[in-house]
Amino acid sequence: xxxxxxxxxxxxxxxxxIKRSFESVRLVFEYGDTESASLLARHTVSKxxxxxxxxxxxxxxxxxxxxxxxxxxxPTYEDDCRQYSSQNEGVSLDDAALNELSIRxxxxxxxxxxxxxxxxxTDFQLSKILIKYLKPLxxxxxxxxxxxxxxxxxxWVRTRHQGLVGEYFNDKNLTKYERSHVDQEINFKWAGGxxxxxxxxxxxxxxxxxxxxxPESGPYEFVTHSDDGIRMWIDDKLLIDNWTIxxxxxxxxxxxxxxxxxxxxxxxxxxxxxxxxxxxxxFGAMGQPAIIPAKYLVPEEKYATP
Numbered sequence: 277x278x279x280x281x282x283x284x285x286x287x288x289x290x291x292x293x294i295k296r297s298f299e300s301v302r303l304v305f306e307y308g309d310t311e312s313a314s315l316l317a318r319h320t321v322s323k324x325x326x327x328x329x330x331x332x333x334x335x336x337x338x339x340x341x342x343x344x345x346x347x348x349x350x351p352t353y354e355d356d357c358r359q360y361s362s363q364n365e366g367v368s369l370d371d372a373a374l375n376e377l378s379i380r381x382x383x384x385x386x387x388x389x390x391x392x393x394x395x396x397x398t399d400f401q402l403s404k405i406l407i408k409y410l411k412p413l414x415x416x417x418x419x420x421x422x423x424x425x426x427x428x429x430x431x432w433v434r435t436r437h438q439g440l441v442g443e444y445f446n447d448k449n450l451t452k453y454e455r456s457h458v459d460q461e462i463n464f465k466w467a468g469g470x471x472x473x474x475x476x477x478x479x480x481x482x483x484x485x486x487x488x489x490x491p492e493s494g495p496y497e498f499v500t501h502s503d504d505g506i507r508m509w510i511d512d513k514l515l516i517d518n519w520t521i522x523x524x525x526x527x528x529x530x531x532x533x534x535x536x537x538x539x540x541x542x543x544x545x546x547x548x549x550x551x552x553x554x555x556x557x558x559f560g561a562m563g564q565p566a567i568i569p570a571k572y573l574v575p576e577e578k579y580a581t582p
Contacts, residue, residue, distance in 0.1 A: 447479060483541065
C-alpha cells in the first residue's frame with residue numbers, strides 16, 4: 277500500500293470528525309443555545325486549523341495545494357483562525373456573527389475536502405474498493421458513533437452549568453493558586469495521585485464555591501468525610517469546621533433551609549497520606565445521607581433557577 281494511501285487513511289477520519297463537529301454547531305445553534313454553539317464553533321475552527329497545518333506539513337506538495345487554495349478561494353480563513361480560536365472561547369458570539377462564521381466554516385470545509393481528494397487522487401480507486409467491501413461494517417460503526425456523539429452532546433449541553441467551581445492551590449493554606457476546574461460533585465478519594473494536573477500530590481488545598489439548589493423547604497443534614505482538613509459554609513454561615521490534620525473523619529451539621537438557591541463554600545486541605553473529601557446530605561424521607569448530585573450544584577446563581 278502506498279504512502280499516499282496510508283496518509284489518506286489518517287487524514288480522512290480526522291476530517292470527518294471535524295465535519296461532525298461543524299454539524300453539531302448548527303444543531304446546537306438551531307436549538308437556540310448560542311453560547312454553547314459559539315464554544316463549539318471555536319473548537320471546530322481550532323481543530324480545522326490544526327488539521328490544515330498537519331496536512332501542509334505532511335509533504336511539500338500538500339503545502340503547495342493548501343496554500344494556493346487559501347490564497348485563491350479562502351481569503352478570510354487565516355483571520356478566522358486567529359480571531360475564533362479556543363484561546364478566546366470565553367467570549368460568546370451573537371446570533372449574526374455566529375451565523376456568518378457558520379457560513380464561512382461550511383465554505384472552508386467544502387474547499388478543503390476537494391483539495392484533500394485532489395491530493396490523494398492516485399489511491400482513490402483503491403479506497404473506493406475497500407469502502408465497498410467494508411460498507412456494512414462502516415454503516416454500523418457510523419450509527420454507533422453518531423449515537424454516542426449525540427448522547428455526549430446532549431449530556432454536555434444539559435450538564436455544562438452543573439457543579440461547583442474548584443480553585444486548586446499548591447499549599448495547605450489556599451494561597452498558591454494553580455488552576456480552576458468545575459467539579460460535578462464533591463466525591464473524591466485521590467489514591468496517591470494529584471487531584472488535578474499541575475497540582476501537588478500532597479500539601480495542596482481546594483476551595484469550592486457556587487450555589488446549592490435546595491429542592492424543598494425544611495431541615496437538612498450535611499455530612500462530610502475528610503482526610504485532612506474541611507470547612508463548609510451555607511449562606512456565609514460556618515456549619516462544619518474541622519481544619520486539622522487527621523485520618524478519615526466524619527463531620528455533620530444541620531440547617532433549616534427554604535427552597536431555592538443558597539451560596540455554598542467548601543474548603544479542604546491535604547497534608548500527607550490519604551486524601552479524601554466527600555459531601556453528603558439528607559432531607560425529607562431519605563433514609564441515609566447521599567452524595568449531593570451534580571444537578572443540585574451550580575457554579576453561578578443565574579443557573580440555579582429553571
